[in-house]
Amino acid sequence: MHDGVSVETVKVSELGAPQRARWNALRQTNPLLGSPYFDLRFVDVAGEIAPGAAIAIIRRGDEILGFLPYQRRGTLIQPMAAPMSDIHGLVAPTDTCLNLTDILSRLGADRARFSGLIAPGTNEGRGLSVRYAMAADVSSGFATYEAGRSAGFLKDKRRRFRTLERDHGPVHFSFEKPTAEMLDRIIAGKRQQLRRTHQYDIFACGWTGALLHRLAEITEADFGLKLAVLRAGDAIVAAELGMTSGDRHHLWFPIYDTAYARYSPGSLMTLETLRAAAEQGIARVDFGPGGEAYKRDFAEPAEPVFEGMIHTRPRTVGLTGLPGMTKLSRRFDGITACEPGLVGRVRGASSFVTAMTRRHPRIGAGVGLGVGIGLSLTLLAD
Template structure:
């Protein structure tokens, strides 16, 4: 393989266009998972402006780019999927039928190991290193919102009926319910970030927005708008006030759901669920094929989904002491986390403990 490695900002306009073209043809080429916005050049460039060690390997055949591999590299050669921890789709974007040797690619990138937690399907050279696969629920709206809503009524009649009833009650109690699919007011983004930070703290989770690079990344992507990629802030209003909002990424026919939150003062109306139904309607109207809700077994995702994609976690390694040390350190942590998530009785206990810690932290 002819492999060259660049910082994201060093990619030529021609290379970025070739990368985007591979994504735009992904559906017709039979690899829709490669159209995900987390695999777009714009996402790689944005992360590169926020984090050190971001690189893109470009594989060429007869001088033409045929594959793009974004990653992050530590000084010791430990590689991670780009944006690991906040990216919901990872892998190598390539032309149909392209095959690669994972260890040869790692060697060219100066990596002893490459760790991933949302590897998309169809990445066979990397899948050999997967330690587990997990469902990533999606909402299909390619046939239109009415078709989706009809399927939802059949699949989850009580959930659908209750959610629509709460939307009507929200309008009666607070004023006209209004949905904005593409809100451009930065103040509303700041409101969403405030809600999400409070939710993380309230539930005992680590506040992602306490990390400056994540806040910077989201702000950048909010202002990124192009023909093939853009940040999308969707907001549910009741009267004149926002009650729920979501920030995600749109790339062609895929809307990747990312940061949803709502004002807890209006929790009894389930504004987050109402928002997701409106998002599905708005996405269908703008030509989106599906909304990717992201990996995770959560009640609201299970109620809204039409099917699931599969993503994997694990690592690809070369024979190197750094790779062995990294895996030895990370494997027990992952195994413990996945055991808790897979067993409801353990998850419920852990969730209750985290929430108690969150209440203590808020009180102090």
């Protein structure tokens, strides 16, 4: 590391009062770090629950320049609590000149995978794809927010709301801290959705669900989980678990009952969530990175975030270097994030092969071969 910069690795529980004060000061002065994922209360829980979690403290002499929360999987570095952390990156000033690749190299990483990297002031970004964090500004109230949205979109949702109420009884909405029972219901619903859409079940490993339950135990007024629930009569038609820090709320895990699909229950729930958030003093609701159509209905692009792989050694062999393997690499790194052990990775890869074969039966054999090659390379690399 150049210019006398050093990197020290510690457990989150080993952060002392001066380090924690510096973290909070950096976060307060850098608006890019307003996401709940940068709140130390989330990091404390993630550091306790997520396998391989650690903090890199970056110093020049006695001065702390910044922090990097991460988790290690062999020579692969991932965001702390991946795949649960939608936004991640350096906790540093906006004008920092830290070199993230050098920091990762000092941590002994051959490569690092990011999906929503906030890199304030660093020289990173080359070779990574740029997306934008999507956010809804409700700081001036819900009526002002509505005035800036498509009139046709809002008219359609009001019609669907009335139709849902006519067909299934009074519609009720709540936005509050989840009970353990409701949290289990969200996790079960999400697992069912992942199976239905032939995706890897991120809750099969156990620690990801434990992370949510531990966060749900936090009762502080300005931080913690909040659950939006939309009911028609006695039935829950849609729900979404989110996380709040100060005046920011991040939408996280949505589910809805497919039997009510024609009413657009997810959209109705999201509008009610924005209304409730504004009433509770939340200024910004985050939808996560990406420009999916449903996000554009509710939100606008905010700050840029980066996605992709950083290789710390030019000759590192990775899946991204092989034709057609980029998506498989991303899938494998997601499995690796959940499953730190070899047995778990093999089990996760096997379930992924099975899901892909069911989804694409004609190419099942080819997918299986690609997965086999990819898994072998991943395990060799790590």
